[in-house]
Amino acid sequence: MQNPFEQFVIHPILSLHIGSYDLSFTQSALCMALAVALTTILMTVSVRSKSLVPGRWQNVAEMLYETVFGLTNDYLHDEGKKYFPFVFTLFMVVLMGNLIGLIPYSFTYTSHIVVTGALALFVFGLATLIGLWKHKLHFFSLFLPKGMPWLIIPLIIPIELISYLSRPISLSVRLCANMMIGHTMLKLIAGFCASLFLLGFGFKLLGLVPFFINTALMGLELMIAFIQAYVFAVLTCIYLKDAVELH
């Protein structure tokens, strides 16, 4: 059976070296560019009519808008408007990465830990900077919940600190692992299906079993693509809320 991890290998399309860095335009970058293009088309062209009764695609665009707007509004209240474009961009980058990856032979850039890690670290760094800038030294009261008996303070501060610092790790690993496992599973079962088909007539019928399993898995992965993008946006909002409002 073929190696199911080969789908994650990155191939350069246009070679580009700046200094000692290899910044080649790869199929990963192509999918990212595609995500930008598709998102822009969906959010701009389909809303062009500005009609009173939205069409099919405009409805999708408005639903995405209102989903993320609801999130930022719920968690960040009046501050939400400021962070809404950022959270929306983040949501769409993740969602489009997950969705484009579901097309056979395409590439899932959100299955790479470096991509999800960069996004998560950016969110984490941004939240921390906003917190420090807004509350100065008061920001560190985030690690000391109010009304703690002083005896357990030495215990609570390291725990809170570790849980805070592990946020970008859990945020990035959750998304990356979900995408990787989903695609590996699809590939494994598809390969199994193909192998059975090559064996001969009797096995061809048997090969239908993994075929239908994969069909169902595709639906599951489609759902996971949305859920993971939503979870990423929700956690981003929670981290920003902690930075903006403290406890």
Next chain:
Amino acid sequence: MRRDIAYTTVLLFASSPAQAQDAGLPQTDVSTYPSQIFWLGVCFIALYVLMSRLSLPRVAETLERRRTQKDGDLKLAAGWNEEAEKIRAQYEKSLAKAQSTAAATIATAERAVSNKIAEEQSKFADNSRKRLALAEQNIAKAKVNALSSLSDIAADIAADMVQKIADVQVNKADAKKMVVSAMKEG
């Protein structure tokens, strides 16, 4: 032939022409990191600028426009509803007024009729009482006349009887006197 095509498809599907990594996950190939981070940054910034400058304000405007239109329509509908309610109240008021006027008219008519009936009845009663009294007076008068002429008749009869039986001429006045005193005694 068909088997060959299927086999080629599987090969295409499952393996890539480029260098296959036999050991480790492709995700741990650090040499691809700069490129991935660089293009992620470029695409993220591009999308952020496009969304915040172009798309999101447009969607917001569309939603706002629809909301104000909807609110306006609702307000208009509420206004019409209020107007309809007012007209209904007016209608009900005038209906109630008409009903009370009708009731008053009916009551007046009934009172007039019953007054008239009572008046006619009392007039009729007075009239019949008067005529009754007059009739009773006439009867009494007739009785008195009858009684007064009774003694004359009796005196005549008595005088005639005395003449026939005893063959005595009796004075009419004496006979009457005797009859009256006898009637008084009887």
